[in-house]
Amino acid sequence: MAEISVELTKTPKAKPADEHHLPFGDIFTDHMFIMDYDDGQGWHDARVVPYGPLPIDPAAMVLHYGQEVFEGLKAYKAQDGRILLFRPEENFKRMNVSNERLCIPPIDPEFMIEALSKLIEVEKDWIPSLEGTSLYIRPFIIATDAHLGVRPSHHYYFVIIVCPVGAYYPEGLNPVKIYVETQYVRAVKGGMGYVKTGGNYAASLKAQHEAEEQAYTQVLWLDGVERKYIEEVGTMNVFFKINGTVVTPALQGSILSGITRKSTLEMLRHWNIPVEERRITIDEIAKAADEGQLDEAFGTGTAAVISPIGELKWGEKHMVINNGEIGPISHRLYDTLTGIQWGKRDDPLHWTYEVK
Incomplete structure (x- = not known):
């Protein structure tokens, strides 16, 4: 070159x-x-x-x-x-x-x-x-x-x-409210959901607008075929802590392979915190919330790094998570990742690159 x-x-x-x-x-x-x-x-x-x-x-x-x-x-x-x-x-x-x-x-x-x-x-x-x-x-x-x-x-x-x-979300590190989309779809396996191209974001605008009209910060997308499996939030991958295990949707061709998602998984495993990548239904999340086993939820992405989720709205159901407050894993991940990014903490997995 x-x-x-x-x-x-x-x-x-x-x-x-x-x-x-x-x-x-x-x-x-x-x-x-x-x-x-x-x-x-x-x-x-x-x-x-x-x-x-x-x-x-x-x-x-x-x-x-x-x-x-x-x-x-x-x-x-x-x-x-x-x-x-x-x-x-x-x-x-x-x-x-x-x-x-x-x-x-x-x-x-x-x-x-x-x-x-x-x-x-x-x-x-x-x-x-x-x-x-x-x-x-x-x-x-x-x-x-x-x-x-x-x-x-x-x-x-x-x-x-x-x-x-500065901060991507006006809430900063305060938990955001997320609207679960049930009418529109963003992507399907075989399409372009796993890549970063403008068409994916254009497809999300209508749902995002309707969510904002109801005072919700972002949209949580379900799969485009069965409309029951959780995929990702509009600008973030999503994680749930259920009964002590952190769970995130597996990459199956319709969601973005986030760099912060990958780093979160690697850091959780580095800490020996149980973590699973698998298919998750919105019904499973609602059941865990009803039974008091949905301890935390958070999004991951370059812009916000870690964004705690304080509430999910699915149809007429409102799920308040951790009393609308940031959870301990979300907080630890945010402090650790941003500490590494700003050079204030040790970088045990050698992620930073110095521009000279």
Whole structure:
């Protein structure tokens, strides 16, 4: 892969003055990474350039057929000044899984980490240092052929943009209320539920809107065939502690293989806490709640890390979990994972990557 060129902006933006009030996903830095793909030439012209609009044709295939993938990860500023990434190789390996499903040419994960490191080196002064803040990273690939007709594109952009962020949910670490969706479906096995592509999120908008109208933060999806097996929350994988065992839905092709999910499972096993990956019905959760055996529930994801669930609404049934308070495993996981991410705790499983 060729060298990465750097063009610095001549009109730098003012950085946020108050790190206590960083909205998620609204403020973008001065620069972005971009690289082109053309059939016969491969990926080429890797560069860091001033942040700005992308030149695409109105007939660009991404706009008409949705051929695109993306990822999400974060950079953290440790108290000693180090800049840390959390398992970036896992994100970029997953990006190539998405690429394969969407017929997009793969990119070497090591080069993607190199490209990201170069961008972060240029934008390091944008990384907030207040506890709970980070630099959110959005790599994405879009199809850019000016062509109307369903086929894989011959040309693509690979882009990375970054933004300083605070907490994803306004509740912070306070438990969120989740609405169990029974009318709409998000994905089925054989579809694209297991990859990160915009179509999955577009499919969730209607249910998410209806949940918010009832004062619920997110939607818990059931399987698209039998409508009884739990899959994932809109932006998170989901875990339940039932009678002392932590249970999460198994990966069967319709839910995302979350990096935080994987890390949670590995950390729970490291702690010798009983954990199971299997199919779980909403009836099992309701029964456990009725019998007082549903001790905790929480979501996992890059944006929120660990998000405790204080209530589930399924039809007319309201399940309040742990009296609407954060549970001990949720709290321990949050403290441990964020402590590793911000370089405040030991990293026993060697997950952090230092940007130098």
